[in-house]
Amino acid sequence: MMLDIRGENRLGITSEILAVIARAGFDLRRLEVETGHVYAHVPGLRDADLPRLRMALEWIPGVQSVAAIDALPGDRRREALETLVASFPDPLLVVAPDGGIAAANAAAQAIIGPSATLPAAIAARLRADAGGGSLALTVDGRAYLAELVATKAETGAGKTGGGWLVIFRASQRIGRELALVGPGESGTLDRIVGESPLIAQVKDRIRRFADVEAPVLIGGETGVGKELVARAIHGAGSRRAAPFLALNCAALPENLVESELFGYAPGAFSGATRDGKLGLLELADGGVLFLDEIGEMSPYVQSKLLRFLEDGTFRRVGGKQERRVSVRILSATHRDLARLCGDGRFREDLLYRLSVLRVDVPALRERREDIPGLVDRFLGGAAAQIGRPKPRLTAQALERLTNHGWPGNVRQLQNVVFRTLTLADGPVIGLEHLDLSRDGRSGGDEGTGEGDLPPDWQTAQRRFEADLLRRLWPLYPSSRKLAARLGVSHTTIAQKLKAAGITP
Incomplete structure (x- = not known):
């Protein structure tokens, strides 16, 4: 029986x-003392003996009460700790000062195996540096980031000693956490506003491509929402519960794009951390990696990406070990990749790999009927962000927004709505409140003239060809019939259909 003696x-x-x-x-088996309590485990004490012992104990000056309890506080704490460790989702090891494994939860036992030996890379790090840190490593073919935490304990004579906690964080788990805290819209089709025929075609392709395990190339001008389309493909597919990570290839120099994408081995180059780094391919394992502005990727990194697309393997920068992951690649560009291939700035074989499936997002001026819905969505979001009631837009103001050229597309429209709502007071936004200048300076409206026109001859030609093919395709639904109708070769039409994103 266990007793709580209060006094x-x-x-x-x-x-x-x-x-x-x-x-x-x-006999007394165990004793625990806390302020105001003495806890005792008396194994031979029976219920019939308790009244006599209680009376004797309460004769002691200062003893206030004696009660039977189910467990000693230390046992309760130990049980709670064991439950916590056992249910901890990440593999967790307790390493003794001599380097042996003192304890391991079930998740850790599953990766270190029955031998229960510390991975060699971790053992070497602990021998070299008792301060802990982190280490990128592979165990049983899976990538982990091991966090090493030094522990201390009083050993007597004023000396301290201790071991380490080793927490293994799987690359996929880190990737999911990064995806949750990263920027970007939610990956659902309802985030794509519009019911125009062109945007309906985009939504149809998203649904069709979502569960197809093949790369998708998303084309369109700057600001049309290519990343939103990529997130919608991810959100509608079988990988929706896995990470969605993104890399803007135009935002980083070549060497950083390579290390961000593939990771690097410990000490791979000057300035690299001694721990190494998990790349986005490993962090997105099982999920989707979105490569924005793929046309800005350097030829060297293009060749490494091509190899990954061919066999699913890669090496970290400075590493020797081949790594295999399951990652679906979605990419986007506002550039004419076929033209870049002709100029020798983009690999033609990589273009074929990336564009197995293709979605072309129309410019905003090509789907003006969707502008009122977008304005309403952006007004509501901006009003909630600023903390004011959603205003009403006059018919004249809405007509002006609808007829504007929008060279910056949906992104520019969103910025204009936010800027207008921030500067305008009152429940109604009229024509006089609109500031349609691209850089925020009042008085400008570059969208009513050249903003409606293509930036160059090649873009104008490409748009005309794509529009013509979309109109004729329902009437001549085969590449050979369409080639005969237009008086060109079947090969030419097949290439033009692919460039326009029309699948025969």
Whole structure:
């Protein structure tokens, strides 16, 4: 039986309690003392004996009560700790000062195996540096980031010692966390506003491509929402529960794009951390990696990406080990990749790999009927962000927004709505409140003239060809019939259909 003996916190009271228990003829297995409490495990004590022992204990000056309990506080804490460790989702090891494994939860036992030996890379790090840190490593073919935490304990004579906690964080788990805290819209089709025929075609392709395990190339001008389309493909597919990570290839120099994408081995180059780094391919394992502005990727990194697309393997920068992951690649560009291939700035074989499936997002001026819905969505979001009631737009203001050229597309429209709502007071936004200048300076409206026109001859030609093919395709639904109708070769039409994103 276990007892909770409550009393005053005075010197000698514990000794007197022990003496009474001994005189009563009972052995004591364990004793725990806290302020105001003495907990005792008396294994031979029966229910019939408790009243007599309680009376004897309560004769001790300062003892207030004696009650039977189910477990000692130390046992409860130990049980709670064991439950916590056992249910901890990441593999967790307790390493003794001599480097042996003192304890491991079920998740850790599953990766270190029955031998229960510390991975060699971790053992070497602990021998070299007792301060801990982190280490990128592979165990049983899976990538982990191991966090090493030094522990200390009093060993007597004023000396301290201790071991380490080793927490393994799987690359996929880190990737999911990065995806949750990263920027970007939610990956659902309802985030794509519009019911125009062109945007309906985009939504149809998203649904069709979502569960197809093949790369998708998303084309369109700057600001049309290519990343939103990529997120919608991810959100509608079988990998929706896995990470969606993104890399803007135009935002980083070549060497950083390579290390961000493939990771690097410890000490791979000057300035690299000694721990190495997991790349986005490993972090997105099982999920989707979105490569924005793929046309800005350097030829060297293009060749490494091509190899990954061919066999699913890669090496970290400075590493020797081949790594295999399951990652679906979605890419986007506002550039004419076929033209870049002709100029020798983009690999033609990589273009074929990336564009197995293709979605072309129309410019905003090509789907003006969707602008009122977008304006309403952006007004509501901006009003909630600013903390004011959603205003009403006059018919004249909405007509002006609808007829604007929008060279910056949906992104520019969103910025204009936010800027207008920030500067305008009152419940109604009229024509006089609109600031349609691209850089925020009042008085400008570059969208009513050249903003409606293509930036160059090649873009104008490409748009005309794509529009013509979309109109004729329902009437001549085969590449050979369409080639005969237009008086060109079947090969030419096949290439033009692919460039326009029309699948025969």
